[in-house]
Amino acid sequence: MTGTAAGHEESEKRVSWIELYFDVVFVFAVRQVAHVMVEWPDWRGVMTALGVFLALWWTWIGFVILYNRHGEDRASQRLFLLVGTIPCAIAATQTHAVTDGHVGGLALALAGARLVLAVAYPTTSGEGPAAGRSAGMSYALSAAVFAVSAFIPPPWQYALWVFALAQEAGFLMLAEVREGRRPAREDQGRASEAGERRREQFDALLTPPADPGRAVNAAHLAERFNLFMIILLGEVVIAVAYTAVDMHGAEGAVQLGLLAGLVLAGALWWIYFDSSAGINEFVLRASGGNPAMAYGIYAGGHLPPAFALLLIAAGIDLSLHDDPPVAATWLVSIGLAVYLVGTRGFTIGALPHWYLRALRVLLVTATVCLALLHLLVSPPIVVTIIAVWAVLAAVVVTVRAPIALRRLRENPLHLFGNR
Incomplete structure (x- = not known):
């Protein structure tokens, strides 16, 4: 892969066989989530399914971005996805336990998946070591938070989950936005400043990231x-x-x-x-x-x-x-x-x-x-x-x-x- 955003486009990277194999685990996982709503067709069942799906979704996103940025289909990198299938499969089997208030097994499985990502990102970062290290630290923190949540009663468990998912999404996808924020100018009114910042933020969406390691x-x-x-x-x-x-x-x-x-x-x-x-x-x-x-x-x-x-x-x-x-x-x-x-x-x-x-x-x-x-x-x-x-x-x-x-x-x- 090249070190520029344009290089990412020129490479026309395709989905690899190992990624398709990894997604097979989530075929079972999404089936389990849907089945929760079939077994409990009420708001409780829907909200439970949504909460589990959110956790599984962001787990899947972590592995998607890992291979998108750094995966070159080498044996060492394929191994990370294979190892990642184990905690993800365990998480899928623990979905129904959540409806009975037993969240510990799912939380520990999600922690295990993030532990794999915490090692994988800095190890495979290649041309973007800073991006790899920041993502790795974020997933290490998430792994610790999910592990701790396994031993805490609800609703605090879910509060910890929200924190973990929000901070890892920020490090993974939105770090460039945070780093690019500018202080407000003193010579403009508040409304003008807000409008200008909004335009700048939208314009920034069409700008390749300054760190090529963060580009997708x-x-x-x-x-x-x-x-x-x-x-x-x-x-x-x-x-x-x-x-x-x-x-x-x-x-x-x-x-x-x-x-x-x-x-x-x-x-x-x-x-x-x-x-x-x-x-x-x-x-x-x-x-x-x-x-x-x-x-x-x-x-x-x-x-x-x-x-x-x-x-x-x-x-x-x-x-x-x-x-x-x-x-x-x-x-x-x-x-x-x-x-x-x-x-x-x-x-x-x-x-x-x-x-x-x-x-x-x-x-x-x-x-x-x-x-x-x-x-x-x-x-x-x-x-x-x-x-x-x-x-x-x-x-x-x-x-x-x-x-x-x-x-x-x-x-x-x-x-x-x-x-």
């Missing part, structure tokens, strides 16, 4: 996240497939719901890969591999739609069984709304008129409210209606994609609604 490879990062989204979309398909096996010979409404589940999965795939995937990579390339941009688009930006797919998978699973709970259709409709917002299908660019912005809010609200149809029709029929709605959304996204890309070529910051 856009091609590799985009491909890695795209593959992970395929894993999560596969969870929706698996939910439909398992239900189809259990419901062999079911009545017509359920059979229609099974078909609708597959249509919904296809529409979700289309919304992401026909628009968001290419747009995200284009903007990251335009930034020269800026890690803060990568955080906004991928590490943080993909979190809502990623979890939304698990909400949808759990909701479909519940909706197609006998006597489904009230939460079943809500999980599907809320999941779709979060997915549409998270993939920016309707939200790329600032709209000039208030009524167009209001229309966006109305569309998202209407998506959520589709769950209310369970008062009139059976949950499988509601899933069918939601699937049709998703197909219509996919059509809109397809029509808007070329327009959005044209605007982003003029100014990549339109992705975040900047005029």
Whole structure:
């Protein structure tokens, strides 16, 4: 790998076989997270699943960025990923214990994964030793915090988890932003200063990092996240497939719901890969591999739609069984709304008129409210209606994609609604 951000782009690094093997562990992990919401279809189950998913997500991010910046597919570097699969697999098996208040096993497994990262980052840092050391120290601190949390009763456990995840995300992706902050100028008013700082911060997103060791490879990062989204979309398909096996010979409404589940999965795939995937990579390339941009688009930006797919998978699973709970259709409709917002299908660019912005809010609200149809029709029929709605959304996204890309070529910051 070269020592410049441009070099990261020229190398066109691809996802390696060892990374695909590593992701196999998370196929099982995301299945366990979705199953938590199937077993406990209430707010407690959803919040528990979200908390576990956050911890697993940032664990996965740590290994993704490690290989993105420093991995060259050497034997010593492949070993770190292989060793990392062990605590990650253990963490996946401990997911259900969290619902019973037993967090210790999961916390220790997460600490073990971060201990691997604490050694891996400074060891493989190559041309960016400062970045490698800072990330390594951050993960060492996180490992200690997670280990301590295993022996502390809730809710303090979760407070420690939030601290650990926040500080490691900051060191990994946002250090350049912190280092680039400027003191406020005394000769300007506060409002002017705030506006100027905001413009500077957004402009900084399009500037390659000063330390080449912090730059990310856009091609590799985009491909890695795209593959992970395929894993999560596969969870929706698996939910439909398992239900189809259990419901062999079911009545017509359920059979229609099974078909609708597959249509919904296809529409979700289309919304992401026909628009968001290419747009995200284009903007990251335009930034020269800026890690803060990568955080906004991928590490943080993909979190809502990623979890939304698990909400949808759990909701479909519940909706197609006998006597489904009230939460079943809500999980599907809320999941779709979060997915549409998270993939920016309707939200790329600032709209000039208030009524167009209001229309966006109305569309998202209407998506959520589709769950209310369970008062009139059976949950499988509601899933069918939601699937049709998703197909219509996919059509809109397809029509808007070329327009959005044209605007982003003029100014990549339109992705975040900047005029």
